Amino acid sequence: MxxxxxxxxxxxxxxxxxxxxxxxxxxxxxxxxxxxxxxxxxxxxxxxxxxxxxxxxxxxxxxxxxxxxxxTRPYVFVEVVPGLQGAGCWDVRIANSGRSAARNLTLDYEHWSQNPDDVGTAVRELFETSRALPPGCSIRAVWRLEGNFTEGPSIVGLGKSGKITVRYTSDDPSRPDYDDSFDVMIEKSGLWPIPESGPEPEGVTGQARKFYRLGQALTRRIGETSR
Missing domain, CATH: 1.20.5 (Single alpha-helices involved in coiled-coils or other helix-helix interfaces)
Structure with missing residues:
Protein backbone atom coordinates (compact mmCIF):
# COMPACT_ATOMS: atom_id res chain seq x y z
CA MET A 1 0.00 0.00 0.00
CA THR A 72 -74.44 63.76 36.44
CA ARG A 73 -77.65 62.85 34.58
CA PRO A 74 -81.08 64.28 35.38
CA TYR A 75 -83.50 61.88 37.06
CA VAL A 76 -87.16 62.83 36.88
CA PHE A 77 -89.71 60.88 38.88
CA VAL A 78 -93.46 61.30 39.30
CA GLU A 79 -95.67 60.44 42.24
CA VAL A 80 -99.29 61.03 43.21
CA VAL A 81 -99.43 62.08 46.87
CA PRO A 82 -102.01 63.42 49.31
CA GLY A 83 -102.98 66.93 48.26
CA LEU A 84 -102.18 70.13 50.08
CA GLN A 85 -105.92 70.90 50.13
CA GLY A 86 -106.61 68.26 52.79
CA ALA A 87 -108.34 64.89 53.02
CA GLY A 88 -109.87 63.57 49.81
CA CYS A 89 -107.43 65.46 47.61
CA TRP A 90 -104.41 64.21 45.68
CA ASP A 91 -101.62 66.04 43.90
CA VAL A 92 -99.21 64.95 41.18
CA ARG A 93 -95.61 65.83 41.98
CA ILE A 94 -92.93 65.92 39.27
CA ALA A 95 -89.40 66.20 40.66
CA ASN A 96 -85.85 66.13 39.32
CA SER A 97 -83.57 64.45 41.86
CA GLY A 98 -80.64 64.27 39.42
CA ARG A 99 -77.52 66.42 39.08
CA SER A 100 -78.40 68.30 35.88
CA ALA A 101 -81.41 69.85 34.19
CA ALA A 102 -84.01 67.74 32.40
CA ARG A 103 -84.70 69.22 28.97
CA ASN A 104 -87.79 68.87 26.76
CA LEU A 105 -89.68 67.24 29.61
CA THR A 106 -93.10 65.83 28.68
CA LEU A 107 -95.36 63.28 30.36
CA ASP A 108 -98.25 61.03 29.43
CA TYR A 109 -100.98 59.20 31.36
CA GLU A 110 -102.49 55.98 30.08
CA HIS A 111 -106.06 56.64 31.31
CA TRP A 112 -107.03 60.07 30.04
CA SER A 113 -110.75 60.76 30.34
CA GLN A 114 -112.78 61.03 27.14
CA ASN A 115 -114.76 63.88 28.74
CA PRO A 116 -112.18 65.65 30.90
CA ASP A 117 -113.14 68.13 33.59
CA ASP A 118 -111.17 71.23 34.52
CA VAL A 119 -108.66 69.30 36.65
CA GLY A 120 -108.03 66.63 34.00
CA THR A 121 -107.68 69.26 31.28
CA ALA A 122 -105.19 71.23 33.36
CA VAL A 123 -103.09 68.14 34.12
CA ARG A 124 -103.02 67.08 30.48
CA GLU A 125 -101.89 70.55 29.42
CA LEU A 126 -99.16 70.40 32.08
CA PHE A 127 -98.02 66.98 30.86
CA GLU A 128 -97.99 67.82 27.14
CA THR A 129 -96.20 71.17 27.46
CA SER A 130 -92.45 70.70 26.93
CA ARG A 131 -90.33 72.37 29.61
CA ALA A 132 -87.00 72.28 31.43
CA LEU A 133 -86.80 71.12 35.04
CA PRO A 134 -83.63 72.13 36.93
CA PRO A 135 -82.00 69.74 39.41
CA GLY A 136 -83.54 69.77 42.87
CA CYS A 137 -86.76 71.38 41.61
CA SER A 138 -90.30 70.04 41.39
CA ILE A 139 -93.74 70.87 39.99
CA ARG A 140 -96.91 70.10 41.92
CA ALA A 141 -100.48 70.22 40.61
CA VAL A 142 -103.93 69.01 41.62
CA TRP A 143 -104.57 65.44 40.42
CA ARG A 144 -107.88 64.40 41.99
CA LEU A 145 -110.53 65.87 44.31
CA GLU A 146 -113.17 63.92 46.21
CA GLY A 147 -115.81 65.48 48.45
CA ASN A 148 -119.34 66.77 48.89
CA PHE A 149 -119.19 69.76 46.56
CA THR A 150 -122.09 72.20 46.40
CA GLU A 151 -122.06 72.04 42.60
CA GLY A 152 -120.94 69.44 40.06
CA PRO A 153 -119.79 65.85 40.60
CA SER A 154 -118.37 64.52 43.86
CA ILE A 155 -115.17 63.36 42.11
CA VAL A 156 -113.11 65.44 39.68
CA GLY A 157 -109.71 64.90 38.13
CA LEU A 158 -107.92 61.71 37.16
CA GLY A 159 -107.84 58.08 38.24
CA LYS A 160 -106.55 56.22 41.27
CA SER A 161 -104.43 53.87 39.17
CA GLY A 162 -102.57 53.76 35.89
CA LYS A 163 -99.12 54.51 34.56
CA ILE A 164 -97.42 57.86 33.97
CA THR A 165 -94.64 57.94 31.36
CA VAL A 166 -91.87 60.52 31.55
CA ARG A 167 -89.70 61.52 28.58
CA TYR A 168 -86.87 64.05 28.63
CA THR A 169 -83.36 64.78 27.41
CA SER A 170 -80.15 65.99 29.03
CA ASP A 171 -77.28 68.32 28.23
CA ASP A 172 -75.02 65.33 27.50
CA PRO A 173 -75.09 64.66 23.73
CA SER A 174 -73.87 61.09 24.23
CA ARG A 175 -77.04 60.16 26.15
CA PRO A 176 -79.77 62.45 24.87
CA ASP A 177 -82.99 60.55 25.69
CA TYR A 178 -84.54 59.14 28.85
CA ASP A 179 -87.83 57.28 29.20
CA ASP A 180 -89.28 56.10 32.53
CA SER A 181 -92.66 54.95 33.80
CA PHE A 182 -94.22 55.30 37.24
CA ASP A 183 -97.38 53.77 38.66
CA VAL A 184 -100.29 55.66 40.20
CA MET A 185 -101.27 53.62 43.28
CA ILE A 186 -103.59 55.70 45.42
CA GLU A 187 -105.49 52.65 46.70
CA LYS A 188 -102.39 50.45 47.15
CA SER A 189 -100.20 52.72 49.25
CA GLY A 190 -101.52 52.03 52.73
CA LEU A 191 -103.36 54.57 54.85
CA TRP A 192 -102.42 58.14 53.99
CA PRO A 193 -101.42 60.19 57.05
CA ILE A 194 -103.08 63.59 57.41
CA PRO A 195 -102.14 66.42 59.79
CA GLU A 196 -104.05 66.72 63.05
CA SER A 197 -106.21 69.84 63.32
CA GLY A 198 -107.03 69.57 67.00
CA PRO A 199 -110.26 68.77 68.89
CA GLU A 200 -113.65 70.13 67.94
CA PRO A 201 -114.47 73.44 69.66
CA GLU A 202 -117.35 72.19 71.82
CA GLY A 203 -119.06 75.08 73.60
CA VAL A 204 -117.14 77.74 71.67
CA THR A 205 -119.35 80.19 69.78
CA GLY A 206 -119.23 83.51 67.97
CA GLN A 207 -115.93 85.14 67.04
CA ALA A 208 -113.98 82.77 69.26
CA ARG A 209 -115.27 79.79 67.26
CA LYS A 210 -114.32 81.45 63.97
CA PHE A 211 -110.86 82.20 65.30
CA TYR A 212 -110.52 78.57 66.47
CA ARG A 213 -111.54 77.28 63.04
CA LEU A 214 -108.99 79.57 61.44
CA GLY A 215 -106.32 78.12 63.72
CA GLN A 216 -107.37 74.61 62.74
CA ALA A 217 -107.09 75.47 59.05
CA LEU A 218 -103.65 77.01 59.54
CA THR A 219 -102.49 73.96 61.49
CA ARG A 220 -103.60 71.62 58.70
CA ARG A 221 -101.95 73.74 56.03
CA ILE A 222 -98.65 73.88 57.90
CA GLY A 223 -98.77 70.12 58.32
CA GLU A 224 -99.53 69.58 54.63
CA THR A 225 -96.55 71.65 53.47
CA SER A 226 -94.14 69.21 55.13
CA ARG A 227 -95.42 66.23 53.08
Whole structure:
Protein backbone atom coordinates (compact mmCIF):
# COMPACT_ATOMS: atom_id res chain seq x y z
CA MET A 1 0.00 0.00 0.00
CA UNK A 2 1.39 3.37 -0.98
CA UNK A 3 1.98 6.00 1.65
CA UNK A 4 -0.35 9.04 1.33
CA UNK A 5 1.25 12.02 -0.23
CA UNK A 6 1.14 15.47 1.23
CA UNK A 7 -1.56 16.37 -1.29
CA UNK A 8 -3.69 13.51 -0.08
CA UNK A 9 -3.21 14.64 3.53
CA UNK A 10 -4.02 18.24 2.61
CA UNK A 11 -7.16 17.14 0.77
CA UNK A 12 -8.24 15.01 3.75
CA UNK A 13 -7.74 17.86 6.21
CA UNK A 14 -9.52 20.21 3.85
CA UNK A 15 -12.49 17.83 3.67
CA UNK A 16 -12.51 17.46 7.46
CA UNK A 17 -12.32 21.22 7.95
CA UNK A 18 -15.14 21.75 5.50
CA UNK A 19 -17.25 19.19 7.38
CA UNK A 20 -16.49 20.82 10.72
CA UNK A 21 -17.23 24.29 9.32
CA UNK A 22 -20.48 23.03 7.84
CA UNK A 23 -21.46 21.50 11.18
CA UNK A 24 -20.65 24.77 12.97
CA UNK A 25 -22.70 26.72 10.44
CA UNK A 26 -25.63 24.32 10.88
CA UNK A 27 -25.40 24.71 14.67
CA UNK A 28 -25.24 28.49 14.34
CA UNK A 29 -28.18 28.45 11.95
CA UNK A 30 -30.22 26.35 14.40
CA UNK A 31 -29.32 28.70 17.26
CA UNK A 32 -30.23 31.71 15.13
CA UNK A 33 -33.54 30.10 14.17
CA UNK A 34 -34.37 29.37 17.78
CA UNK A 35 -33.42 32.90 18.79
CA UNK A 36 -35.54 34.34 16.01
CA UNK A 37 -38.44 32.05 16.95
CA UNK A 38 -38.19 32.99 20.63
CA UNK A 39 -38.05 36.67 19.65
CA UNK A 40 -41.06 36.25 17.38
CA UNK A 41 -43.01 34.44 20.10
CA UNK A 42 -42.09 37.09 22.65
CA UNK A 43 -43.09 39.81 20.21
CA UNK A 44 -46.40 38.05 19.53
CA UNK A 45 -47.11 37.70 23.24
CA UNK A 46 -46.20 41.35 23.83
CA UNK A 47 -48.49 42.36 20.98
CA UNK A 48 -51.34 40.26 22.40
CA UNK A 49 -50.73 41.72 25.86
CA UNK A 50 -50.70 45.24 24.44
CA UNK A 51 -53.93 44.54 22.54
CA UNK A 52 -55.57 43.12 25.66
CA UNK A 53 -54.37 46.12 27.64
CA UNK A 54 -55.78 48.47 25.02
CA UNK A 55 -59.13 46.66 25.09
CA UNK A 56 -59.18 46.79 28.90
CA UNK A 57 -58.29 50.49 28.84
CA UNK A 58 -61.02 51.16 26.30
CA UNK A 59 -63.55 49.26 28.42
CA UNK A 60 -62.42 51.16 31.51
CA UNK A 61 -62.77 54.47 29.70
CA UNK A 62 -66.22 53.50 28.46
CA UNK A 63 -67.28 52.46 31.95
CA UNK A 64 -65.91 55.71 33.37
CA UNK A 65 -67.87 57.63 30.73
CA UNK A 66 -71.07 55.75 31.58
CA UNK A 67 -70.47 56.26 35.31
CA UNK A 68 -69.98 59.97 34.70
CA UNK A 69 -73.24 60.12 32.75
CA UNK A 70 -75.11 58.27 35.50
CA UNK A 71 -73.64 60.50 38.21
CA THR A 72 -74.44 63.76 36.44
CA ARG A 73 -77.65 62.85 34.58
CA PRO A 74 -81.08 64.28 35.38
CA TYR A 75 -83.50 61.88 37.06
CA VAL A 76 -87.16 62.83 36.88
CA PHE A 77 -89.71 60.88 38.88
CA VAL A 78 -93.46 61.30 39.30
CA GLU A 79 -95.67 60.44 42.24
CA VAL A 80 -99.29 61.03 43.21
CA VAL A 81 -99.43 62.08 46.87
CA PRO A 82 -102.01 63.42 49.31
CA GLY A 83 -102.98 66.93 48.26
CA LEU A 84 -102.18 70.13 50.08
CA GLN A 85 -105.92 70.90 50.13
CA GLY A 86 -106.61 68.26 52.79
CA ALA A 87 -108.34 64.89 53.02
CA GLY A 88 -109.87 63.57 49.81
CA CYS A 89 -107.43 65.46 47.61
CA TRP A 90 -104.41 64.21 45.68
CA ASP A 91 -101.62 66.04 43.90
CA VAL A 92 -99.21 64.95 41.18
CA ARG A 93 -95.61 65.83 41.98
CA ILE A 94 -92.93 65.92 39.27
CA ALA A 95 -89.40 66.20 40.66
CA ASN A 96 -85.85 66.13 39.32
CA SER A 97 -83.57 64.45 41.86
CA GLY A 98 -80.64 64.27 39.42
CA ARG A 99 -77.52 66.42 39.08
CA SER A 100 -78.40 68.30 35.88
CA ALA A 101 -81.41 69.85 34.19
CA ALA A 102 -84.01 67.74 32.40
CA ARG A 103 -84.70 69.22 28.97
CA ASN A 104 -87.79 68.87 26.76
CA LEU A 105 -89.68 67.24 29.61
CA THR A 106 -93.10 65.83 28.68
CA LEU A 107 -95.36 63.28 30.36
CA ASP A 108 -98.25 61.03 29.43
CA TYR A 109 -100.98 59.20 31.36
CA GLU A 110 -102.49 55.98 30.08
CA HIS A 111 -106.06 56.64 31.31
CA TRP A 112 -107.03 60.07 30.04
CA SER A 113 -110.75 60.76 30.34
CA GLN A 114 -112.78 61.03 27.14
CA ASN A 115 -114.76 63.88 28.74
CA PRO A 116 -112.18 65.65 30.90
CA ASP A 117 -113.14 68.13 33.59
CA ASP A 118 -111.17 71.23 34.52
CA VAL A 119 -108.66 69.30 36.65
CA GLY A 120 -108.03 66.63 34.00
CA THR A 121 -107.68 69.26 31.28
CA ALA A 122 -105.19 71.23 33.36
CA VAL A 123 -103.09 68.14 34.12
CA ARG A 124 -103.02 67.08 30.48
CA GLU A 125 -101.89 70.55 29.42
CA LEU A 126 -99.16 70.40 32.08
CA PHE A 127 -98.02 66.98 30.86
CA GLU A 128 -97.99 67.82 27.14
CA THR A 129 -96.20 71.17 27.46
CA SER A 130 -92.45 70.70 26.93
CA ARG A 131 -90.33 72.37 29.61
CA ALA A 132 -87.00 72.28 31.43
CA LEU A 133 -86.80 71.12 35.04
CA PRO A 134 -83.63 72.13 36.93
CA PRO A 135 -82.00 69.74 39.41
CA GLY A 136 -83.54 69.77 42.87
CA CYS A 137 -86.76 71.38 41.61
CA SER A 138 -90.30 70.04 41.39
CA ILE A 139 -93.74 70.87 39.99
CA ARG A 140 -96.91 70.10 41.92
CA ALA A 141 -100.48 70.22 40.61
CA VAL A 142 -103.93 69.01 41.62
CA TRP A 143 -104.57 65.44 40.42
CA ARG A 144 -107.88 64.40 41.99
CA LEU A 145 -110.53 65.87 44.31
CA GLU A 146 -113.17 63.92 46.21
CA GLY A 147 -115.81 65.48 48.45
CA ASN A 148 -119.34 66.77 48.89
CA PHE A 149 -119.19 69.76 46.56
CA THR A 150 -122.09 72.20 46.40
CA GLU A 151 -122.06 72.04 42.60
CA GLY A 152 -120.94 69.44 40.06
CA PRO A 153 -119.79 65.85 40.60
CA SER A 154 -118.37 64.52 43.86
CA ILE A 155 -115.17 63.36 42.11
CA VAL A 156 -113.11 65.44 39.68
CA GLY A 157 -109.71 64.90 38.13
CA LEU A 158 -107.92 61.71 37.16
CA GLY A 159 -107.84 58.08 38.24
CA LYS A 160 -106.55 56.22 41.27
CA SER A 161 -104.43 53.87 39.17
CA GLY A 162 -102.57 53.76 35.89
CA LYS A 163 -99.12 54.51 34.56
CA ILE A 164 -97.42 57.86 33.97
CA THR A 165 -94.64 57.94 31.36
CA VAL A 166 -91.87 60.52 31.55
CA ARG A 167 -89.70 61.52 28.58
CA TYR A 168 -86.87 64.05 28.63
CA THR A 169 -83.36 64.78 27.41
CA SER A 170 -80.15 65.99 29.03
CA ASP A 171 -77.28 68.32 28.23
CA ASP A 172 -75.02 65.33 27.50
CA PRO A 173 -75.09 64.66 23.73
CA SER A 174 -73.87 61.09 24.23
CA ARG A 175 -77.04 60.16 26.15
CA PRO A 176 -79.77 62.45 24.87
CA ASP A 177 -82.99 60.55 25.69
CA TYR A 178 -84.54 59.14 28.85
CA ASP A 179 -87.83 57.28 29.20
CA ASP A 180 -89.28 56.10 32.53
CA SER A 181 -92.66 54.95 33.80
CA PHE A 182 -94.22 55.30 37.24
CA ASP A 183 -97.38 53.77 38.66
CA VAL A 184 -100.29 55.66 40.20
CA MET A 185 -101.27 53.62 43.28
CA ILE A 186 -103.59 55.70 45.42
CA GLU A 187 -105.49 52.65 46.70
CA LYS A 188 -102.39 50.45 47.15
CA SER A 189 -100.20 52.72 49.25
CA GLY A 190 -101.52 52.03 52.73
CA LEU A 191 -103.36 54.57 54.85
CA TRP A 192 -102.42 58.14 53.99
CA PRO A 193 -101.42 60.19 57.05
CA ILE A 194 -103.08 63.59 57.41
CA PRO A 195 -102.14 66.42 59.79
CA GLU A 196 -104.05 66.72 63.05
CA SER A 197 -106.21 69.84 63.32
CA GLY A 198 -107.03 69.57 67.00
CA PRO A 199 -110.26 68.77 68.89
CA GLU A 200 -113.65 70.13 67.94
CA PRO A 201 -114.47 73.44 69.66
CA GLU A 202 -117.35 72.19 71.82
CA GLY A 203 -119.06 75.08 73.60
CA VAL A 204 -117.14 77.74 71.67
CA THR A 205 -119.35 80.19 69.78
CA GLY A 206 -119.23 83.51 67.97
CA GLN A 207 -115.93 85.14 67.04
CA ALA A 208 -113.98 82.77 69.26
CA ARG A 209 -115.27 79.79 67.26
CA LYS A 210 -114.32 81.45 63.97
CA PHE A 211 -110.86 82.20 65.30
CA TYR A 212 -110.52 78.57 66.47
CA ARG A 213 -111.54 77.28 63.04
CA LEU A 214 -108.99 79.57 61.44
CA GLY A 215 -106.32 78.12 63.72
CA GLN A 216 -107.37 74.61 62.74
CA ALA A 217 -107.09 75.47 59.05
CA LEU A 218 -103.65 77.01 59.54
CA THR A 219 -102.49 73.96 61.49
CA ARG A 220 -103.60 71.62 58.70
CA ARG A 221 -101.95 73.74 56.03
CA ILE A 222 -98.65 73.88 57.90
CA GLY A 223 -98.77 70.12 58.32
CA GLU A 224 -99.53 69.58 54.63
CA THR A 225 -96.55 71.65 53.47
CA SER A 226 -94.14 69.21 55.13
CA ARG A 227 -95.42 66.23 53.08
Missing amino acids: NEPTWTDILAAWSTFGTAVLTAVLVILAVCAWRTAKDTLDASKKASEAAEASAVAAQAANEQARLDSIEQ
